[in-house]
Amino acid sequence: MMSAGGRVVKAGTSLCGDNRPSARRSRLYRLAVARMPWREKPMAETRPVDVHPPYLYPDYKSTRLRAPAQPLVRVAPSPLETAGPVFPKRFVGESEADLTTWGTSAPLGEKMVLVGRLLDEDGRPVPRALIEVWQANASGKYPHPVDDHDAPLDPNFLGKGQVLTDDEGRYRVVTVKPGAYPWQNHPFGWRPAHIHFSLFGNAYAQRLITQMFFPGDPLLAIDPIFQSVPEAGRKLLIADLDLEQGIEGMALGYRWDMVVRGPRATPMGV
Numbered sequence: 001m002m003s004a005g006g007r008v009v010k011a012g013t014s015l016c017g018d019n020r021p022s023a024r025r026s027r028l029y030r031l032a033v034a035r036m037p038w039r040e041k042p043m044a045e046t047r048p049v050d051v052h053p054p055y056l057y058p059d060y061k062s063t064r065l066r067a068p069a070q071p072l073v074r075v076a077p078s079p080l081e082t083a084g085p086v087f088p089k090r091f092v093g094e095s096e097a098d099l100t101t102w103g104t105s106a107p108l109g110e111k112m113v114l115v116g117r118l119l120d121e122d123g124r125p126v127p128r129a130l131i132e133v134w135q136a137n138a139s140g141k142y143p144h145p146v147d148d149h150d151a152p153l154d155p156n157f158l159g160k161g162q163v164l165t166d167d168e169g170r171y172r173v174v175t176v177k178p179g180a181y182p183w184q185n186h187p188f189g190w191r192p193a194h195i196h197f198s199l200f201g202n203a204y205a206q207r208l209i210t211q212m213f214f215p216g217d218p219l220l221a222i223d224p225i226f227q228s229v230p231e232a233g234r235k236l237l238i239a240d241l242d243l244e245q246g247i248e249g250m251a252l253g254y255r256w257d258m259v260v261r262g263p264r265a266t267p268m269g270v
């Protein structure tokens, strides 16, 4: 198994599925490889940032089972991984960023608007990046067969959406504030309200899986997932209340920016 940019891949396997023998690759492909910046600066030389949670955090029980038992081996990404992905403008429908219009009427709960920017390690906007979100409903329930929380499903809320960032790296999602929910990690365990995020920067090595939390939530102090993030990274996972981004008389506004890599990176693997 290999790791690149925080992800682990099998040796010799390209995430793009481009495993053709080099003899069959085109001249243009070989030229592209020769010009790739990673040839000058291999992944192994990038500096780790102390905001990401460790693979093993014993208080977060699942990590005891899934943490790698062997040291990871770092590999440089293939040329296609470095250059991609590129999502066409119509890859995501505009309505997919509004999680409140999926049903036949409005979902229950506190309506909210979340805005933010996606930035790269140099602070530049990452345009046309795919951001996917998923979350529990206002009662803290996911419409998923393994969710056994004794709380009601909402027929008007599916809890998932996606959006592409604009030319300035901006995104906007309309949803309802998710509820806290109990989990089996430890006795009386409850997850704080959170929204799950998956996103791609402008390279596969910038894939980010993380969670966004809400300011002032007392459950943050006792949540092993949030606490697994080094202290310097925790505040990067909490959105700011930004009322003017909401909808007057209808929805609260929040703001949360994300950075895909580098010294100001948003903690990933949360």
Ligand SMILES: [Fe+2]
Pocket (backbone or CB within 6 Å): 135, 136, 191, 194, 196
């Ligand atoms: Fe969750």
